[in-house]
Amino acid sequence: MKTPFSVKLPLIIINTIIFLTVISCSTTLSEIYVFTHKIGDNGPGGGKVFYRSEKGFYVEGENYGKTCHYLEAAPTDASPTVLEFFSTGGIDVKGNSKEIGTGNKNTIAIITEGGADALAATACKNYSSNSLTDWFLPSERELNELFNQRVHPGIVTGVYWSSSDDGHNNFWGHNFSTGEQINHGGGNKLNVRAIRAF
Numbered sequence: 001m002k003t004p005f006s007v008k009l010p011l012i013i014i015n016t017i018i019f020l021t022v023i024s025c026s027t028t029l030s031e032i033y034v035f036t037h038k039i040g041d042n043g044p045g046g047g048k049v050f051y052r053s054e055k056g057f058y059v060e061g062e063n064y065g066k067t068c069h070y071l072e073a074a075p076t077d078a079s080p081t082v083l084e085f086f087s088t089g090g091i092d093v094k095g096n097s098k099e100i101g102t103g104n105k106n107t108i109a110i111i112t113e114g115g116a117d118a119l120a121a122t123a124c125k126n127y128s129s130n131s132l133t134d135w136f137l138p139s140e141r142e143l144n145e146l147f148n149q150r151v152h153p154g155i156v157t158g159v160y161w162s163s164s165d166d167g168h169n170n171f172w173g174h175n176f177s178t179g180e181q182i183n184h185g186g187g188n189k190l191n192v193r194a195i196r197a198f
Contacts, residue, residue: 033069040152043072045196046130050149051142057101059197061108063134068101068197073146073153074135078123078192085161085171086186087117098140098164098172103195106163107136120161124194135194140164140172140181142195147174158191159184 033054041049051071059068091114096106110121120137127135138146143162146153155176161184162172170183173190184190 035069037070039149043070043196044130044198045072045074045132045135047072047075047196048149048152048154050152050195051100051145053100057197059101060105062104064104064197070198071100071138071142071145072196072198073155074127074129074194074196075153077158078120078127078194081191082189083119083123083161083192084187084189085118085120085184086114087119088114088186091117091186092169093165096163096165098162100139100141100145101197103139103142103163104134104136104197106139110137110163120190120192121163123192127194132196135196137161137163137192138195140174143172143174144181146193146195147176147179150176153193155193160191160193 033056035052035054037043037049037052039049039052043049049070050073053069056067056069059066093110093113095109107121107125111118111125114121124135124137140162143160157177159173159175162174164172166172166183170185172181173184174181
């Protein structure tokens with residue numbers, strides 16, 4: 001009589017795990033901005049690009065009313081090289097701002113309020129380079145970005161006006177020698193460097 005027997009065979013189980021990654025993206029191809037300039041490049045106005053933003057920033061006022069991605073500094077200071085903010089000392093300017101993208105709006109408001117006495121803003125508004133006439137006096141934060149990249153336009157020294165007031169009939173200036181931001185009365189004479197956005 002044969003004895004029954006059993007054989008244990010190894011059971012091989014192959015587990016295959018498939019990882020699926022779902023990528024959700026709300027940005028369309030048309031919303032992705034492709035830079036054509038880098039910091040330090042020559043800008044359309046013949047100056048140096050000193051700021052760029054992929055998201056962009058809105059610039060209000062004459063010659064603008066659009067989203068821009070770059071700020072460009074004029075190749076030279078305004079002439080004469082140092083100017084009073086207001087020839088009459090001080091004028092109260094309403095609706096002034098420090099933000100990036102507000103320098104043009106500030107400049108227009110300063111000229112509207114001060115007329116021919118608004119020397120620094122008028123020098124920027126009247127500036128022309130490479131046939132472009134959309135220059136303006138930078139806001140405090142635009143001027144700060146210019147200071148951060150001052151090597152590109154080659155500004156080494158000098159105290160420059162911004163178009164932003166401190167709320168007390170004084171306007172912010174930036175010392176390019178020390179980096180200090182100081183408010184000055186409108187009767188002081190500081191350097192003026194126009195900028196533009198594109």
